[in-house]
Amino acid sequence: MTSGLRKLLSGSPEEAAPLLLGSYLVSTLDDSLVRIRITEVEAYKGSDDQASHAHNGRTVRNSPMFAAPGTLYVYRSYGIHWCANTSAGPEGTGWGILMRAGEIVEGEGVVVRRRGRATDLVNGPGKLTQALGIVGEHNGLDLLDPGSQIRLETGPAPGYVMATPRIGISRARDLPWRFVETHPVGSGG
C-alpha cells in the first residue's frame, strides 16, 4: 500500500509544502530513535524559481531533486551545516521542499547529545538536520521507504498554517512559499 505522503509529494511543492506540516521526520541512525514533527517548510520549484538550487537545471549536486518524489536531498550550507529537503513533483521536475524546523516528539536526549546544547535544538534547517544525524552520505535516500533509516511518516495535521516569504534567500523574495504552523490567538502559548 502506498502512503498518502507519496501522493502528496508528487504534486506541486507550493501546494504540498503546507500539507507536509505535522508529518514526522524519523531517524533511526546510531540505533537511536528520533522523531520530529515538522512545523516549518519552504517550497522550491526548480527552473521556475530563481532561488532554487535547481533553477539552472540538473547538476551532480541537485540531482536528488530530480529523482522520484520523497527522495532526500542533502546539501552543505555555508560550508558548515547540512540541510535536508524532500524532492517533490513528478520525477524530472527538480522541485523540492526544504524542511526548516520542528518539535521533538521522541529522542530529545539523543538530539541534545548530537547538538551539544540543550536549547534551540531544532528551530532552523541546519539544526533540524543535525538533530536527526543526517549528513551528506544520506543524500538520495528514499524518505518514503518504511525501512529507511531516515523517513517521513504521516502525523497530526496542524491547526493553522501561515504563509510568508522564504528566509535567507536573495532572489524571488516575493513568493510566499514558507509555511509555518501557528497556534490560535489566545491559546496561551
Add this chain to the structure above:
DNA sequence: AGGATGATGGACT
C-alpha cells in the same frame, strides 16, 4: 531582543 560577524566548502562566473 536584536544587530554584527566569523567559520568554511562547494558551485558557479
Add this chain to the structure above:
DNA sequence: GTCCATCATCCTA
C-alpha cells in the same frame, strides 16, 4: 574570486 536555502557567539540595549 564571489555567492550562498546557516549558526553560534559576541556585542549594545
